[in-house]
Amino acid sequence: xxxxxxxxxxxxxxxxxxxxxxxxxxxxxxxxxxxxxxxxxxxxxxxxxxxxxxxxxxxxxxxxxxxxxxxxxxxxxxxxxxxxxxxxxxxxxxxxxxxxxxxxxxxxxxxxxxxxxxxxxxxxxxxxxxxxxxxxxxxxxxxxxxxxxxxxxxxxxxxxxxxxxxxxxxxxxxxxxxxxxxxxxxxxxxxxxxxxxxxxxxxxxxxxxxxxxxxxxxxxxxxxxxxxxxxxxxxxxxxxxxxxxxxxxxxxxxxxxxxxxxxxxxxxxxxxxxxxxxxxxxxxxxxxxxxxxxxxxxxxxxxxxxxxxxxxxxxxxxxxxxxxxxxxxxxxxxxxxxxxxxxxxxxxxxxxxxxxxxxxxxxxxxxxxxxxxxxxxxxxxxxxxxxxxxxxxxxxxxxxxxxxxxxxxxxxxxxxxxxxxxxxxxxxxxxxxxxxxxxxxxxxxxxx
Amino acid sequence: xxxxxxxxxxxxxxxxxxxxxxxxxxxxxxxxxxxxxxxxxxxxxxxxxxxxxxxxxxxxxxxxxxxxxxxxxxxxxxxxxxxxxxxxxxxxxxxxxxxxxxxxxxxxxxxxxxxxxxxxxxxxxxxxxxxxxxxxxxxxxxxxxxxxxxxxxxxxxxxxxxxxxxxxxxxxxxxxxxxxxxxxxxxxxxxxxxxxxxxxxxxxxxxxxxxxxxxxxxxxxxxxxxxxxxxxxxxxxxxxxxxxxxxxxxxxxxxxxxxxxxxxxxxxxxxxxxxxxxxxxxxxxxxxxxxxxxxxxxxxxxxxxxxxxxxxxxxxxxxxxxxxxxxxxxxxxxxxxxxxxxxxxxxxxxxxxxxxxxxxxxxxxxxxxxxxxxxxxxxxxxxxxxxxxxxxxxxxxxxxxxxxxxxxxxxxxxxxxxxxxxxxxxxxxxxxxxxxxxxxxxxxxxxx
Numbered sequence: 001x002x003x004x005x006x007x008x009x010x011x012x013x014x015x016x017x018x019x020x021x022x023x024x025x026x027x028x029x030x031x032x033x034x035x036x037x038x039x040x041x042x043x044x045x046x047x048x049x050x051x052x053x054x055x056x057x058x059x060x061x062x063x064x065x066x067x068x069x070x071x072x073x074x075x076x077x078x079x080x081x082x083x084x085x086x087x088x089x090x091x092x093x094x095x096x097x098x099x100x101x102x103x104x105x106x107x108x109x110x111x112x113x114x115x116x117x118x119x120x121x122x123x124x125x126x127x128x129x130x131x132x133x134x135x136x137x138x139x140x141x142x143x144x145x146x147x148x149x150x151x152x153x154x155x156x157x158x159x160x161x162x163x164x165x166x167x168x169x170x171x172x173x174x175x176x177x178x179x180x181x182x183x184x185x186x187x188x189x190x191x192x193x194x195x196x197x198x199x200x201x202x203x204x205x206x207x208x209x210x211x212x213x214x215x216x217x218x219x220x221x222x223x224x225x226x227x228x229x230x231x232x233x234x235x236x237x238x239x240x241x242x243x244x245x246x247x248x249x250x251x252x253x254x255x256x257x258x259x260x261x262x263x264x265x266x267x268x269x270x271x272x273x274x275x276x277x278x279x280x281x282x283x284x285x286x287x288x289x290x291x292x293x294x295x296x297x298x299x300x301x302x303x304x305x306x307x308x309x310x311x312x313x314x315x316x317x318x319x320x321x322x323x324x325x326x327x328x329x330x331x332x333x334x335x336x337x338x339x340x341x342x343x344x345x346x347x348x349x350x351x352x353x354x355x356x357x358x359x360x361x362x363x364x365x366x367x368x369x370x371x372x373x374x375x376x377x378x379x380x381x382x383x384x385x386x387x388x389x390x391x392x393x394x395x396x397x398x399x400x401x402x403x404x405x406x407x408x409x410x411x412x413x414x415x416x417x418x419x420x421x422x423x424x425x426x427x428x429x430x431x432x433x434x435x436x437x438x439x440x441x442x443x444x445x446x447x448x
Numbered sequence: 449x450x451x452x453x454x455x456x457x458x459x460x461x462x463x464x465x466x467x468x469x470x471x472x473x474x475x476x477x478x479x480x481x482x483x484x485x486x487x488x489x490x491x492x493x494x495x496x497x498x499x500x501x502x503x504x505x506x507x508x509x510x511x512x513x514x515x516x517x518x519x520x521x522x523x524x525x526x527x528x529x530x531x532x533x534x535x536x537x538x539x540x541x542x543x544x545x546x547x548x549x550x551x552x553x554x555x556x557x558x559x560x561x562x563x564x565x566x567x568x569x570x571x572x573x574x575x576x577x578x579x580x581x582x583x584x585x586x587x588x589x590x591x592x593x594x595x596x597x598x599x600x601x602x603x604x605x606x607x608x609x610x611x612x613x614x615x616x617x618x619x620x621x622x623x624x625x626x627x628x629x630x631x632x633x634x635x636x637x638x639x640x641x642x643x644x645x646x647x648x649x650x651x652x653x654x655x656x657x658x659x660x661x662x663x664x665x666x667x668x669x670x671x672x673x674x675x676x677x678x679x680x681x682x683x684x685x686x687x688x689x690x691x692x693x694x695x696x697x698x699x700x701x702x703x704x705x706x707x708x709x710x711x712x713x714x715x716x717x718x719x720x721x722x723x724x725x726x727x728x729x730x731x732x733x734x735x736x737x738x739x740x741x742x743x744x745x746x747x748x749x750x751x752x753x754x755x756x757x758x759x760x761x762x763x764x765x766x767x768x769x770x771x772x773x774x775x776x777x778x779x780x781x782x783x784x785x786x787x788x789x790x791x792x793x794x795x796x797x798x799x800x801x802x803x804x805x806x807x808x809x810x811x812x813x814x815x816x817x818x819x820x821x822x823x824x825x826x827x828x829x830x831x832x833x834x835x836x837x838x839x840x841x842x843x844x845x846x847x848x849x850x851x852x853x854x855x856x857x858x859x860x861x862x863x864x865x866x867x868x869x870x871x872x873x874x875x876x877x878x879x880x881x882x883x884x885x886x887x888x889x890x891x892x893x894x895x896x
Contacts, residue, residue, distance in 0.1 A: 036547050038519035040562050043573065046515035062823055064830035066491035066797045067498065071594050072520060072551075072578060075484060093551075094540040096582060099484050103520075103541075114488050125491065130520060134544060146519050158833035162812075166833075173823065254816040256824075349514045364610075368702040375510055375621065376704075382512035385606035385614075 037145035043349035060126035068125045070110035076100040103132040107151045116313030122156035153324030165251035172257045182284040186264035214263045278304035348402040356383040357394040485593035491797035508574035518558035524548040551580040555599045564761030570604035601772030613699035620705045630732040634712035662711045726752035748776045796850040804831040805842040
């Protein structure tokens with residue numbers, strides 16, 4: 001695979017380290033930054049995160065990936081010399097006896113260590129977890145020292161370009177699914193050229209001839225046109241170099257995403273390290289609505305091949321080829337949060353469906369009985385922890401927290417053997433026989 | 449609240465530290481322990497965890513809790529003097545400049561710090577996350593140094609015993625829901641007695657008189673009988689002491705769980721620190737099936753009140769009363785994993801619904817088209833990353849990974865414009881028109 005070949009360990013790590021950092025320049029939301037460069041995630045943050053992570057994980061599962069987790073810290077020696085210049089950003093644990101440990105810096109190196117340690121030769125896995133980088137001064141630079149990564153990787157020896165194409169397909173599915181606006185996945189042309197000339201011995205002018213095409217066109221047609229150019233199609237090395245690219249674009253076309261992929265002439269990261277192509281996804285336009293400020297978010301996903309990393313952990317140096325991607329969820333969290341903030345969208349931080357209220361004093365016991373029935377029926381329910389709350393306070397709680405239904409019990413209802421069900425939105429109330437109230441609520445919830 | 453009153457910070461922390469440690473004595477499953485006392489979680493582990501955590505979190509949400517997260521590390525000073533003798537077990541980060549940091553030891557202290565820092569006076573939240581304890585030698589003692597905690601807490605000034613009763617209700621719902629067999633929630637009697645005598649000045653013989661009841665009876669009837677005993681009901685201090693207990697058991701009765709709660713005469717933890725009652729849940733019988741070894745699992749949940757902790761982080765010392773519980777999920781993971789192992793239950797580590805296969809060579813393109821259609825329709829699908837895989841290999845992959853449906857495309861199907869759908873279990877095959885195959889699969893999946 002001359003063009004889309006081996007991405008060495010450092011290149012991969014360096015890529016992820018540069019592309020996918022959290023973008024937040026100042027603390028958004030109500031939660032204070034802590035002096036150590038981390039932050040708490042408030043319930044508001046958590047709701048947005050949960051929705052985004054659900055979408056990402058369900059895409060990973062749709063592609064047959066297994067879940068996995070590794071410890072927050074690794075032996076320091078596992079992590080050293082994997083991150084190039086970024087090694088200084090690792091958090092080391094204090095030497096309190098025993099082995100020297102460091103907090104994981106990404107999820108890729110632990111995955112490679114896991115594969116080698118367990119002699120796993122083939123695995124499609126996803127991993128969502130926190131990683132830590134000791135950048136300083138963190139808050140000023142707008143980067144948090146703790147952030148979440150969402151990785152999908154395919155390890156194993158397979159026929160060329162099939163897993164690579166799937167990784168690009170996954171990127172597209174996730175970015176489309178998140179509705180962040182139009183996006184493009186860019187491959188670094190300079191790395192490709194460097195690879196062709198330095199590693200494959202292609203004449204620089206032939207490489208530049210390819211570069212001309214790359215600059216003018218994109219996707220499948222690009223590859224087709226290159227093959228029609230006699231200066232390329234009659235050059236054995238150029239043909240070899242173009243073979244994998246042609247294969248990849250064929251598969252991307254079958255997946256219906258070839259138009260999402262293009263080359264980027266300005267991209268060039270760590271030429272000393274890279275021997276293959278990396279790709280990154282960028283949003284083409286910020287989702288601007290009236291009054292919304294443009295968001296400078298940079299890259300929202302990145303990926304590539306790292307065929308050499310697993311071998312570094314194997315005593316005999318056995319290699320396991322790997323290709324994968326990482327979704328820049330912190331940036332995506334930020335975009336979605338900013339958008340909601342601008343729109344003034346309110347987020348429900350609980351999922352409570354029913355509130356148990358009373359207009360009268362001394363009805364705690366009845367409320368407790370009702371709420372237990374609701375809980376035992378699997379209905380999400382709350383009440384105030386007061387012996388004698390005011391009805392207005394209770395109804396206001398429902399409105400401010402977005403609870404859609406209220407069940408009300410008072411003297412009249414108790415006497416008549418009924419429960420009042422109130423819709424918070426319409427303020428309509430109906431009396432339901434006590435024995436039927438759970439069923440009635442379930443009916444209403446299933447309809448809404 | 450003389451009996452069920454303040455649980456000081458150290459008591460709470462110490463309780464959790466002692467009760468809820470991961471039980472695994474030797475590495476279960478295929479994943480090697482690492483020398484640093486941690487372990488990787490394999491896909492098999494992850495499936496079990498996901499199911500258990502889903503149940504726990506959905507119970508927390510049913511009770512109106514909001515999600516929250518805090519960083520893996522805190523300022524060291526935040527954690528010091530919160531864990532009594534266990535402080536030595538904290539993981540400190542190396543001093544690489546900046547503030548001194550330590551990995552969080554539980555989720556309770558970070559929660560209290562969060563409340564104080566953001567001046568939150570009222571909050572019902574859950575938190576699921578990793579905590580770290582530097583115990584040594586970890587593997588021999590059977591405890592991992594990294595493990596998961598699932599906490600639910602109610603912070604705020606409320607009428608007595610209502611949130612406390614809800615915490616016990618949540619414990620019962622989760623333990624019933626997990627179907628781990630019968631269980632009991634035990635309150636530490638010795639702590640209660642110590643509180644009565646030392647803090648409330650109750651005569652030791654009166655406290656012991658109460659102790660006699662505690663020893664003989666349980667639950668509501670216990671409280672009622674104590675009130676009928678003139679030696680107690682005519683003693684003002686004893687009555688005061690019994691008031692909250694009576695209230696609690698009243699609420700537990702309304703919740704239908706009073707029979708699950710009893711006193712434990714042997715429980716006594718850190719009397720120097722405790723001033724209130726703690727509770728812990730134990731499994732009464734191990735879920736023994738033929739051939740299954742009895743499991744010594746100890747406590748699977750614990751909780752109590754910690755009214756003093758938040759004030760420690762507030763500059764003016766403002767207190768926020770808190771009550772909460774922690775589910776010992778690591779122990780529960782272990783029990784469920786052991787049970788499945790004994791039963792020889794196989795776990796599916798992927799959720800793949802459909803496999804795309806071909807009996808012929810050179811059908812990669814058709815397979816790629818089909819699988820993209822499936823993915824784009826939200827169907828979980830896999831295929832082999834080979835140009836020309838053997839049909840038997842493909843069908844064997846489905847059987848070994850539990851994929852229920854196969855779609856097959858070959859020359860015959862292509863010519864006739866159909867797709868074969870095969871049920872892996874029954875081996876039945878039907879031909880469906882190409883344009884209808886996604887709808888047909890969706891129909892089958894919704895029926896199964």
